Amino acid sequence: MKSRCDGYAVVDVETTGFGKHDRVVEIGLVLLDARYRVVDEFETLIDPRRDLGPTHIHRITPAMVSAAPTFDEVAVAIARRIENRVLVAHNLPFDRRMLAQEFQRLGADFNPGLGVCTLKLTNQKLPVACQSLNLPPPVHHRALADARASASILKTLAPSQQQTPAAVCNVPGPFLQRTHRRCATGETQPMSRWLSRLVFDEGDTRLVQYIDLLDWALDDLELSSDEQTYLNYSAEELGLRPDEVERAHELYFLSMIAGAEKDGVITQQEHADLTAVASALGISTDRVPKPSASAHDSQDLVLGSAICFTGNYIGTDGRRLSKAELESMATQSGFTVVANVTKSKCDCVVAVDPNSSSGKAKRARDYGKPIVAAERFLEIVMQVNA
């Protein structure tokens, strides 16, 4: 079996600059298992066979790299450590691009998937993020120290968000050719937020590891034959008996139900998703809770979400509710109101017409954000304030 998920590879590189022709001069790697435990570290200076660029930043001198290996001499060691792991870095696009350039020079394909960017998670510079999270400040611009700092940030933030590796990664990784279900509109199912609500109250780390893999394999709600084969392989490697695998499936299914019921409502969409998961896991679909009588398809409108309004809502009494009134109701009910639809600070758009073609609605679709009807929003507000 070529592909599997072994946890995270947190990377940091020091380079000669930003450009297409710049080179990596130092790399630090911290390898974590699926429970964020450090299992290996790797660091090496690299002789770029050219000038070292901003020495005043990375403090690496020609004398230091004179006896260092070139990238092609350490490429295999790096590739083996990154392979089958979710790549993590502070400003991931930069590190990924620099590594890709190095591997491309060797004629090798470098496709680690989208990975996790701790800069995106924190919106702060590395030292500031460490300070904010009460983590030890890194020896900045030392590759391994920065990678360790990024690993600490990941470890600190991910569990607090109850996120498994699959949910953190949020995208198909480089591991398997996966099925990826799309709805009629061509958009991806908005599962990530729902999955992030899951909590597995289980002390057996082998089961938790298996559930992590299950979560990753099932976030498209289907188990392809490759995924099924891989899960069987992983269960065997973890030493799980058939009854323990069954228990893991049961735990996962119950956790999904708990996640779906967390807002007090089982929507039609959640019912359909739970049914799909039950089928994939060989669990009787009779056990899937029926949709709530009042449940509309609320997609991802969850208390605490950051929401943005578009359009003017006319109530059943014919009175127009201003945006200020809607925003006030939202704030009082526990939502966070944002003015604009952005990738990072907006979870959901509340629209008078969910099929709206307003700019905000369009941007929400572009970003894969759910668009919820104003009626559904008001229904939730009334439930909260009842």
Place this chain on the structure above:
DNA sequence: GGGGATGCGTCGCAGACTGA
């Protein structure tokens, strides 16, 4: 300085509203 993402401000357009 390169590249990419994000946030914010400005401008113009269209529709709704208001008062004469």
Place this chain on the structure above:
DNA sequence: TCAGTCTGCGACGCATCCCC
């Protein structure tokens, strides 16, 4: 009915941030 005003929205450009 018409003109003026207000509001929401889209488009665009610019600034900022972050990595070395």
